[in-house]
Amino acid sequence: VTHMFAPGNNELSVQEGEILTVTNQNVGGGWVEARNSRGNVGLVFDNSQYSYFMNKINFINAHPIFSHRFPGFSKTPNPEVYLLTKSVAKGNDKLPIYAGEVGPVWLYPQIQLDCVVADPKKGSKMYGLKSYIEYQITPNTTNRPVNHRYKHFDWLYERLVEKFACALPIPCLPDKQVTGRFEEEFIKMRMERLQGWMSRMCRHPVISNSEVLQLFLNYRDEKEWKLGKRKAEKDEFVGVKIFSTIDPELPELDPGQVEQKYEMYSQxxxxxxxxxxxxxxxxxxxxxxxxxxxxxxxxxxxxxxxxxxxxxxxxxxxxxxxxxxxxxxxxxxxxxxxxxxxxxxxxxxxxxxxxxxxxxxxxxxxxxxxxxxxxxxxxxxxxxxxxxxxxxxxxxxxxxxxxxxxxxxxxxxxxxxxxxxxxxxxxxxxxxxxxxxxxxxxxxxxxxxxx
Amino acid sequence: VTHMFAPGNNELSVQEGEILTVTNQNVGGGWVEARNSRGNVGLVFDNSQYSYFMNKINFINAHPIFSHRFPGFSKTPNPEVYLLTKSVAKGNDKLPIYAGEVGPVWLYPQIQLDCVVADPKKGSKMYGLKSYIEYQITPNTTNRPVNHRYKHFDWLYERLVEKFACALPIPCLPDKQVTGRFEEEFIKMRMERLQGWMSRMCRHPVISNSEVLQLFLNYRDEKEWKLGKRKAEKDEFVGVKIFSTIDPELPELDPGQVEQKYEMYSQxxxxxxxxxxxxxxxxxxxxxxxxxxxxxxxxxxxxxxxxxxxxxxxxxxxxxxxxxxxxxxxxxxxxxxxxxxxxxxxxxxxxxxxxxxxxxxxxxxxxxxxxxxxxxxxxxxxxxxxxxxxxxxxxxxxxxxxxxxxxxxxxxxxxxxxxxxxxxxxxxxxxxxxxxxxxxxxxxxxxxxxx
Incomplete structure (x- = not known):
């Protein structure tokens, strides 16, 4: 059972087979406003896969909680759209798989990407009315630091989930704590955990190579960041479509072999x-x-x-x-x-x-x-x-x-x-x-x- | 508050100033049967000191308990009988005190007495109806073992209390446990504790020299044991009278000095x-x-x-x-x-x-x-x-x-x-x-x- 939570907790409870009318597509953060058959209006999670199978969605009643949770999938994205796809992505978008010593492996980069998350600084906006913590992130590739707030990490996380979560586990960010956000102990702990999360993302051969992570680590100015964000949000190769970019240079497996592997990993x-x-x-x-x-x-x-x-x-x-x-x-x-x-x-x-x-x-x-x-x-x-x-x-x-x-x-x-x-x-x-x-x-x- | 318990719990509650008539002196174990002014008959603790000040006794109501408890003093033995005594014991009965390095000290024997309590054996009486544990006690002086049951230790303890408790702390024997008396763990533990108790008695310069302890460790046959027991039970130098056998070869202290020492030790x-x-x-x-x-x-x-x-x-x-x-x-x-x-x-x-x-x-x-x-x-x-x-x-x-x-x-x-x-x-x-x-x-x- 997976739970989903809309911003502000005004999520809409929906049943399998229910028909929803989208009333506002511009809520952001992967959510849309919709009305159900009884006339109730609220937020439901939007996903390119979901809109395709909207008549099958089966959201679980959400409980009001305040901590940040992995939006995940309330229902398994249907892989049918991919299974019948004939074309495979080409060039830079291709994700090759090779035969390694332990079996099939991703293509690992020559130098492993990593970064240092450090130097948390308090910043403010709107004449000091809104304050936040900004972290300095320095990738080992450029050795040039960039600054990001927690909400930028959160944006990155959402893009990675959208794009890769059908194929790769994208772990949640450390909890978004509301009270005592500026206590030293808390900031230190969050930084340590953001470091752990970033290192894990950087160490991943597929994620490390993604345009969105490269943007996050390497943007040169506000303009580049804004443009890159807009581009990433329009990425079409998200959800199950990610599989159409994967190109295993290995002999085809029959369904029996596939199921055996599945059983093993599942267990x-x-x-x-x-x-x-x-x-x-x-x-x-x-x-x-x-x-x-x-x-x-x-x-x-x-x-x-x-x-x-x-x-x-x-x-x-x-x-x-x-x-x-x-x-x-x-x-x-x-x-x-x-x-x-x-x-x-x-x-x-x-x-x-x-x-x-x-x-x-x-x-x-x-x-x-x-x-x-x-x-x-x-x-x-x-x-x-x-x-x-x-x-x-x-x-x-x-x-x-x-x-x-x-x-x-x-x-x-x-x-x-x-x-x-x-x-x-x-x-x-x-x-x-x-x-x-x-x-x-x-x-x-x-x-x-x-x- | 000190509690006293008569065998079988048929003790008599008495008030200060009450006059009691002794009805049976041969109850044993330090107890006598007596009748109070209201005609109630029960047991009261007998002590040569108590019979002298019988009109002042102030027993506490006893609660029925089953474990062995130190009979102690329900009221402080009155030292008056000794304070006015002019004569001092002579010869073997004399307990000298010398000026040692740390202050006044008892006369310590050349070789410290000790003993080994070992080899607990199950014995029985009355055609197996009554069973008990017998311990072997070997003193370092004779190296000849004697056998004793727990009740013999208890008899020795009672004699030592009667004779010395006004001047020396006589610690209780290990608890007399009724259930599971023959469990191996219990026997081992009791033996260990009896060993500790015996060693402490043997290490004491006054107690180690007493006739009753010597009898306990050295008796040669049943006859010697019975005779020795009878003699010990008739000992007159018990209670506060023990002080009349003490002979400090040191300058007399004035009451002020005495009180100062008392305060210090009490604290x-x-x-x-x-x-x-x-x-x-x-x-x-x-x-x-x-x-x-x-x-x-x-x-x-x-x-x-x-x-x-x-x-x-x-x-x-x-x-x-x-x-x-x-x-x-x-x-x-x-x-x-x-x-x-x-x-x-x-x-x-x-x-x-x-x-x-x-x-x-x-x-x-x-x-x-x-x-x-x-x-x-x-x-x-x-x-x-x-x-x-x-x-x-x-x-x-x-x-x-x-x-x-x-x-x-x-x-x-x-x-x-x-x-x-x-x-x-x-x-x-x-x-x-x-x-x-x-x-x-x-x-x-x-x-x-x-x-």
Whole structure:
């Protein structure tokens, strides 16, 4: 079940099969104003694919929430429009897929794109009435910084979803928090997360090469930015049409092979999603335990030793007092540790939770295509499509499968790299943590004399 | 408020000033049967001191409980009978006090007495109808083992309380548990605690030298044991009379000096009692946390890593699984640690809680004596006592103070030794614990390859 939320929460609840009349196409942000059969007017999400299958839309009743959510797909975009497409994009628009060591892979650039998100600055508009935070983004290609506000990231995100989300998981941006937007801690955290999001986009061989990301990172002045924005918003190769730009230089797969791959990836992403959520849940619990009851308890142990030592002070017992202070220090180490190691573990797993949350939608498009091709034989007998059409559909399904395989192989290589780095970092910090405690206790022990 | 409990809970509630008629002196265990003015018959605690001041007894209503409790004093034994005593015990009965480095000290034996409590064996009586546990006690002096049941320890405890509790803290025996008496864990724990109790009694210079302890450790046959028991139960130098056997070879203290010492010890024992209880409370909490939520949490962390690793297994990721197993091992280390170190900390502090619980009674006898001597001037003017009597009272108060000082110095030297040993042991185990965890994590870390 996917939820969708219109700006201002004046979204329209619609049922499958309902007929809507568009009353205003210029709402923006992917939304249009529409009226339903009962005369209620509200916003519904617009997508070139949706307008085509408007009679089948099946929006879910939205709950009013304030955080930014991935608009996603309220219903699987229908891949039929692509499956019957004969022409393939040419030249710069072509997205080739090669046979790599691990299987089908995207074309990776010679130098991996990356960028640094830094230097958040408070800016204002309308004579100081509206204030915002502007971040400086410096790509490794030009080494020339550009400035962007959160809403620009959001615009980029929406373009990437429109263009690629049928084939690639486009993870959500970090939450748009309304209150306390200018607190230092919050700005630092958001910047860290925008950095993570941008790096992931830059590391993606398809996304990194896209005109919209290049515009975001390289625009030279306001004019270039405005023109580029307008162009990106008019891009026709969005939704399932993205598949018509994909060109696998590999032998065609039969539908059986395609379904097998689909089953495997579907199973894998679901399992990993569960495991990541489990790890996040226990990590959250552990964080709360370390900064709450455990810190309190070690402080109490420290205090108890010190109180006993102060009773003993009549006959001088400074060693016990030092032991007490050591346990108070351990309390602070225990409470401070999650920020040092668990934080990174949580952030990385949160990123993966975001990525994995996109796969069900991406995979659903794929499944819909498999089902369409399964129907093809029947449609041929019914004379609804020609034998030729069926072959085109199978070839296009093979292309979709290669796109999914290339994307999964990209995901796997990132995953192996990310989790390897994460676990090494986490364990290194954990070793340091326990060694520091052991060292402190050893020092406390050293103050006692053997009797 | 001190509670007293008669066997079978048929104790008699009595008020201050009430006159009781003793109806049966042979109830045993320090109790006599008596009738009050309203004709109610029940048990009251008998003590040579109490019968003397029977018109002042002030028993507290007892609540029915089943565990063994220190009978103690329901009212402070009146030291008057001793304060006016002129004669001092001679020869073997004499308890000398010397000027030691730390102040007045008991006469310590050349070789410290100790014993080993071991080899608990199940025995039975009445054709197997009654079963019990017999422990083997081997003193270091004879190296010849004797056998005793818990009830014999209890008899010894009662004799020691009768004889010494006005001057020395006699800690309670470990709880007499009724259910599950023969469970292995319980027997082991009780033996450990009986060992602690016996060692403390053996280490005491006055108690170790007493006829009753010597009988307990050295009796050769049933006949010697029975005869010795009868003799001990008839001992006249019990209660406050113990002070008349004390012979400090030190200059007499004036009542002002006595009161100053009293204030100091009173304050110290109360403070230490509070600190020990605080440490026990936080230790108990920490124990529960380690064997409860913390173990569970580390297990969950371990499981979460392993589950994620099993998802990754399609592309082989045994290192993460090993990390998960490491956290499961850490869970067991965390849960098992309290038994290794906190146990000893809790046991030692529980012993001290027991000892400190005796001091209020011991100190109250002392305070009553101070108050009596303060009254002496008034009594002299009223011609109730002679100037000579007053001097005897002051000299005897000085003797009581030396006894308290010698006992406190003994307590302090034990305390320093015990807590030094305890803290060293505790910290050594804690260092090992954290080092073991760090070592395990290092090993888990070593399985990852740098990318």
């Amino acid at each position: 894998f992403t679901r399992s990993m999603d569960n495991s990541v959520k489990e790890l996040l849940a226990v990590g959250h619990l552990h964080w709360k335990r370390c900064t709450g009851p455990l810190q309190k308890e070690y402080r109490q142990i420290g205090k108890a030793f010190q109180n006993l030592s102060s009773v003993f002070n009549t006959s001088a017992y400074p060693t016990l007092s030092a032991t007490g202070k050591t346990y108070e220090e351990i309390a602070e180490l225990v409470a401070g540790q999650p920020k040092k190691d668990l934080h990174f573990l949580m952030e990385t797993n949160n990123e993966y939770k975001g990525l994995l949350g996109c796969f069900p939608d991406t995979i659903a498009v794929h499944k819909a295509a498999i089902d369409k091709v399964k129907e093809a034989d029947h449609l041929v007998t019914m004379n609804k499509i020609s034998q030729q059409d069926k072959h085109i559909m199978e070839k296009n399904l093979s292309t979709m499968s290669y796109a999914l395989q290339a994307e999964m192989n990209h995901f796997h290589s990132n995953r192996i790299y990310d989790y390897n780095r994460l676990m090494q970092f986490y364990l290194e910090e954990q070793v340091k943590f326990y060694e520091t405690i052991a060292e402190k206790l050893k020092k406390a022990l050293g103050q006692y004399t053997t009797m | 110290f024992t109360r403070s230490m009692d509070n600190s020990v209880k605080e440490l026990l409370a936080v230790g108990h909490l920490h124990w529960k946390r380690c064997t409860g939520p913390l173990q569970k949490e580390y297990r969950q962390i371990g499981k979460a890593f392993q589950n994620l690793s099993s998802v990754f297994n399609t592309s082989a990721y045994p290192t993460l699984s090993a990390t998960g197993k490491t956290y499961e091992e850490i869970a067991e280390l965390v849960a098992g640690q309290p038994k290794k170190d906190l146990h000893f900390l809790m046991e030692t502090n529980n012993e001290y809680k027991g000892l400190l619980g005796c001091f209020p009674d011991t100190i109250a006898v002392h305070k009553a004596a101070i108050d009596k001597v303060k009254e002496a001037d008034h009594l002299v003017t009223m011609n109730k006592i002679s100037q000579q009597d007053k001097h005897i009272m002051e000299k005897n108060l000085s003797t009581m103070s030396y006894a308290l000082q010698a006992e406190m110095n003994h307590f302090h030297s034990n305390r320093i030794y015990d807590y030094n040993r305890l803290m060293q042991f505790y910290l050594e185990e804690q260092v090992k614990f954290y080092e073991t965890i760090a070592e395990k994590l290092k090993k888990a870390l070593g399985q990852y390859t740098t990318m």
